[in-house]
Amino acid sequence: MEKISVxxxxxxxxxxxxxxxxxxxxxxxxxxxxxxxHLSLDHDLSNRTKNGFMLVQKMVEEKLFAKRITIHSANSVGGKAMYNCLKKAQRNFIMPNSIILSLRPLPLNFFPSKVLEHYLEIR
Structure with a gap:
């Protein structure tokens, strides 16, 4: 199966x-x-009925994971909810503990160089 980052x-x-x-x-x-x-996720999407939190719930339900997951949402409440949902899945042995989970909010208009390094080192 082909490897990609999303x-x-x-x-x-x-x-x-x-x-x-x-x-x-x-x-x-x-x-x-x-x-x-590597899977990097936002919470707020233009489709108001489907957001990033709904995605992580589906990921846990269907056991669809990446080797590394970053929550990059600037929405602090939504991003933390996504992160906590995935951490709970790890604690409950639904998501493997080997998956690296990060909460790294991104500004909307640019990638700061320090943050960009996080994405470049993963590829």
Whole structure:
């Protein structure tokens, strides 16, 4: 199975080397069909009925994970809820403890160089 890295966001551009998913449906399809090295997730999406928290719930339910998951949402409440949902899945042995989980909010308009390093080192 082909390895890729996925960036879920409907506003920001994906870092170089990442596949952009703008909806949770696109992201789920990628999770089902590819070996995901790094999955970076936003909470707030233009489709108000489907957000990043709903995606992580579905990921846990269907056991669809990546080797590394970053929550990059600037929405502090939504991002923390996503992070906590995945951490709970790890504590309950639903998501493997070997998966590296990070909470690293990104500004909406640019990637600070220190943050960008996080994405470049993973590829």
């Amino acid at each position: 960036f879920l966001d409907d506003y920001r551009k994906a870092p170089e080397g990442y596949v952009l998913a703008e909806t949770i449906d696109e992201c789920i399809e990628l999770l089902q069909n590819f070996d995901i090295e």
